[in-house]
Amino acid sequence: MNSPVCLDANVIVRTLVFDTLSEQATALLAQWHREQRVLIAPALLAFEVTATLRRLVYLKEITPDEGETAFTNFLRIKVRLSHRQGIFPLAWHLAKQFNRSRAYDTAYLALAQLHQCDFWTADEKLYNAVRHELAWVKWIGNYPLSTNGQETH
Numbered sequence: 001m002n003s004p005v006c007l008d009a010n011v012i013v014r015t016l017v018f019d020t021l022s023e024q025a026t027a028l029l030a031q032w033h034r035e036q037r038v039l040i041a042p043a044l045l046a047f048e049v050t051a052t053l054r055r056l057v058y059l060k061e062i063t064p065d066e067g068e069t070a071f072t073n074f075l076r077i078k079v080r081l082s083h084r085q086g087i088f089p090l091a092w093h094l095a096k097q098f099n100r101s102r103a104y105d106t107a108y109l110a111l112a113q114l115h116q117c118d119f120w121t122a123d124e125k126l127y128n129a130v131r132h133e134l135a136w137v138k139w140i141g142n143y144p145l146s147t148n149g150q151e152t153h
Contacts, residue, residue, distance in 0.1 A: 010122035
């Protein structure tokens with residue numbers, strides 16, 4: 001089996017609701033599916049995606065029907081959610097190390113580090129804060145797409 005890949009809620013949301021990084025996020029999910037990669041994330045991913053979709057409906061950035069469709073599609077995405085206790089102390093340490101105000105962002109980093117796998121994010125600020133020290137952190141904006149919308153290799 002191929003190694004797991006850790007992804008954050010921002011990547012999932014980009015596959016559900018159109019955004020500037022939606023093509024990259026969708027292409028990555030398709031690639032991981034073809035490669036039979038196991039997608040992992042801290043359990044908080046489910047709450048973050050749910051809250052984000054609901055907020056987009058509330059703010060009228062998407063219609064209620066679009067929100068329902070996006071939420072239904074989210075529930076179909078297979079992500080192994082982790083409750084590992086080791087995430088919390090490592091997330092705390094990483095938040096201090098990189099001077100991050102929110103440890104929930106670093107919970108994703110912690111899980112990827114514990115699994116020794118790549119972590120993909122749509123959060124460019126987080127990526128820029130850690131990329132020089134954590135080469136396994138990837139920003140979906142750097143994922144190359146060809147001119148016809150398909151990923152290139």
